[in-house]
Amino acid sequence: MTQTKRQARRAWAAARRKHIKRGNLYHVEIQHDPGCAIYTPAEVCNCDPVRVLKDDRGHVLARVEGAGFYDPLELAEGAI
């Protein structure tokens, strides 16, 4: 995989935009490393989670790896 973190974040933003535009219902699943600090009282991600976009029937629409730490604000942004 030669994709950079920046490209991965763009791909993730683009996938979400595409499905929002179509008016689809979807769910976002952030798969953190079991050792991620998101599971500590600090609740701050320090792993490199897999981001998965699923439709309302659980089918995977997009899967992005290597986009770096998860920031809850990223879901509110159209592009990164």
Ligand SMILES: [Zn+2]
């Ligand atoms: Zn994490």
